[in-house]
Structures are given as structure tokens and as C-alpha cells.
Amino acid sequence: MTATIHASAIIEDGAQIGDGCTIGPFCHVGPDVSLAKGVTLKSHVVVAGRTSIGEDTTIFPFAVIGEIPQDLKFGGEDTSLVIGARNRIREHVTMNTGTEGGGGVTSIGDDNLFMAGCHVAHDVQIGNRVILVNNAALAGHCILEDDVIVGGLSGVHQFVRIGRGAIIGAVTMVTNDVIPFGLVQAERGRLDGLNLVGLKRKGVSRADITALRAAFQMLAQGEGAFQDRARRLGEETDSEYVHQIVDFILGDTDRSFLTPG
Structure with missing residues (x-):
């Protein structure tokens, strides 16, 4: 194995660590975790649960990835978190595994950016090239298609779908589905037009x-x-x-x- 693992990191028996991974100081990797080739855990990163992380993904300090859902109905079922390739997961981001009632899998695609403090709840499905700006939060069962941007300090209600290429302004609460290429803003999200800049x-x-x-x-x-x-x-x-x-x-x-x- 060609991984570089700091002496203070804890890697539980059973964890799969790919070639070229870098695991920094004081990280904790659980026994059911799989890290693909070239994954980097900077320092103080926790990866728990049945979690797989794709190639060349980088996770920054104090992120907690793959812990159990924040759902009182969760009873310890065997669920998972699947993260694709080349994602950037910044400081203090949290991502939870799925629930039995939601299909059992929280799924993240490729080439996404999760800025500091974002939360991805159980059973969320995220496509590719999505950006969550600082402290954005997705409730359970949300679906974000490719190329979506969610502004800082925004919240998305459970079961909401956001279509491809849509943009959510900062400090916005989104309680209903957003059409592809839509532009949503205001405190209680309002569909104000199209994401013309993105198009x-x-x-x-x-x-x-x-x-x-x-x-x-x-x-x-x-x-x-x-x-x-x-x-x-x-x-x-x-x-x-x-x-x-x-x-x-x-x-x-x-x-x-x-x-x-």
C-alpha cells in the first residue's frame, strides 16, 4: 500500500485505504469505510459508517462524514453514504448515511464543492458539479440535480427537488420544488426567473x-x-x-x- 498515514491517525480494522491516499493527523476512519485512490483527509477528519469515497476527493479538517442520520426513527439499520470522485469537502461539513425508509443510501456525485459548515442529511441525492456555499443545509430526502448552486445560509426542506442548473440565492428557505435553470431568492424562496448567468x-x-x-x-x-x-x-x-x-x-x-x- 502506498498510502501516507500520520502516526496519530486511527484506522479501524476492516477499513479499505486506496493507493496514494493521504490521511493526516488525528483522523479517524471507521471499519466499514472505503477510500479510493488518491483520497486526502487533511486532519481531524472523522469518516464513519458504511461510507465509500471516490478518487481524488479531499476532505478538510473537522468534517464528519458518514455518521448516523439525525432522524429519531433511525434504529441502527445498515445504511450507507456513497461519495463520488474529485469532491472538495471543506471544514466542519457533515454528511449522514441513509435511512431504511428513504432507500438506505445518501448519494453524492462527482466534482462537487461543499463549502465550510454545510450539512447533507440522510437519503439526499446530489448530482455532479453542485456547489453548496457556506452553512447551506439540505434536509432529508432532497434531490439536487447537476450544476445546482445553493447560496450561503440557505436551507432546503425535506423531499424538495432542485432541477439541473438552478441557483438558490443566499439566506433563502426553499420549501417546494425548483424547476431546472430556475432562479430562487428572498427569505421564503420565490421563483424570480431563470439562471441566465449560469446558462x-x-x-x-x-x-x-x-x-x-x-x-x-x-x-x-x-x-x-x-x-x-x-x-x-x-x-x-x-x-x-x-x-x-x-x-x-x-x-x-x-x-x-x-x-x-
Whole structure:
């Protein structure tokens, strides 16, 4: 094994440590933990539970990863936390394993950034290239699709889905689903438009952005219920990006939607 492990670190019997891992001072790695190639634990990091961490992920001091859920219904079931590759998990971040009632797995994709003090609760599903800014908190069973940004000091209610490319402003409470590419802000989250800056940074074409603007206006002002407007959108557009919004709105959910004002 080519891992570098500080003498003060505690590695429980059974833990799997990949080649090229670096485990710093006073870290604690539990017996059911698996660290892939090149994982770095800076110092004072706790990795517990049935937790697997993907290649080249870096975890900063005082993060606690894989502890049991903050759910009074949890009875010690064998659940897990799966973290993908190249994630950056900053100081004091907490991530919990899943619960039996939520499918048993908390899942984190690749290339995400979790800034200091963030919390990821049980059974959360996070895609790729997601950013949680300092002290953002996700309650149980939330789903965040790819390229989502959640602003600092924001909270996301349990079972909420946030669609691909959406952005949540700072100090915002999100209690309902957010459509892909949506822009949400204000104390009690309000859907105020589209994440146009993010779309332009991703190189989305002018034609698709124009189609998204028109779709947003139809969702805001069209006739019928929100889902009915979405169905009509799906019939009237050829834009892949608009279809992503339509599919999201018509998908399964346990919450209602933040709708355009």
C-alpha cells in the first residue's frame, strides 16, 4: 500500500485505504469505510459508517462524514453514504448515511464543492458539479440535480427537488420544488426567473435561452394549472432545455412547486 498515514491517525480494522491516499493527523476512519485512490483527509477528519469515497476527493479538517442520520426513527439499520470522485469537502461539513425508509443510501456525485459548515442529511441525492456555499443545509430526502448552486445560509426542506442548473440565492428557505435553470431568492424562496448567468457560462445557445425565456413566461401567465401549462409546453417546443423543465414538472414529487410570480 502506498498510502501516507500520520502516526496519530486511527484506522479501524476492516477499513479499505486506496493507493496514494493521504490521511493526516488525528483522523479517524471507521471499519466499514472505503477510500479510493488518491483520497486526502487533511486532519481531524472523522469518516464513519458504511461510507465509500471516490478518487481524488479531499476532505478538510473537522468534517464528519458518514455518521448516523439525525432522524429519531433511525434504529441502527445498515445504511450507507456513497461519495463520488474529485469532491472538495471543506471544514466542519457533515454528511449522514441513509435511512431504511428513504432507500438506505445518501448519494453524492462527482466534482462537487461543499463549502465550510454545510450539512447533507440522510437519503439526499446530489448530482455532479453542485456547489453548496457556506452553512447551506439540505434536509432529508432532497434531490439536487447537476450544476445546482445553493447560496450561503440557505436551507432546503425535506423531499424538495432542485432541477439541473438552478441557483438558490443566499439566506433563502426553499420549501417546494425548483424547476431546472430556475432562479430562487428572498427569505421564503420565490421563483424570480431563470439562471441566465449560469446558462451563458455553460455555453447554452441564444436560441435555447430564448426558448427558455418564452417557456418561463408561459408557465407564469398561461391558462390552466401549472402541470397543464407544462404539458402544453412539451407539445409546442423542440428545445431540449425546455423539455428538461417539462419532464421535471411532470415527474414524481412529494412537494408542490415554486411557481413564477
